[in-house]
Amino acid sequence: MAGKMTAPPPPFGPSAPPPSYEETVGGNNSAHSPPKGGMPPPYPQQHGPPIYVANQLVFQDRPVQMTCPSCRQLIITRIEHKAGTLSWISCGTLFLLGCWAGCCLVPFCVDAFLDMDHFCPNCQALLGCYKRL
Structure with a gap:
């Protein structure tokens, strides 16, 4: 052994x-x-045609053409502006620099400082957000 x-x-x-x-x-x-x-x-x-699923990198500060994952229709998104982080930081900075008489509220009126929500025009589903910061 x-x-x-x-x-x-x-x-x-x-x-x-x-x-x-x-x-x-x-x-x-x-x-x-x-x-x-x-x-x-x-x-x-995959069975049938591929469905495009949107992610954060697709959305921009203007409408985007895509297939809605909710209603599966080819759409151009509808955008709505809303105040975001950049708007509030800009407002605070202007306030600290001496713009007390309402001028610090200008970032809430300028689209370049606002975030955008993208919606489907057919089914009104929220598809995503574009955030400045």
């Missing part, structure tokens, strides 16, 4: 090699058959 040697067990997990690309993706080009090993596909399958 002294001459018989065995390989040490692997430090972690099973000793089987990882699946190949064909096994993971499904080498038979069938989008509906799961890959070997009973694991779900690596990415969800």
Whole structure:
């Protein structure tokens, strides 16, 4: 028994090699058959036309053309202005500089200082916000 040697067990997990690309993706080009090993596909399958989902980086200080995720219509967003961080900081700065007689309220009247909310004109859903700061 002294001459018989065995390989040490692997430090972690099973000793089987990882699946190949064909096994993971499904080498038979069938989008509906799961890959070997009973694991779900690596990415969800899309059925029908892709739907554009908006994120913060899409919205600007002007209307944006997109597909509404709520009503799934191609739209140009409707924007509404609202006071944001930049408006309040500018107002406070002007007040500290001596503009007490109402001039410190000018940033609330200038669109360049205001944030914008983007809405769908069809279903009125809030799609996102554009913030100056």
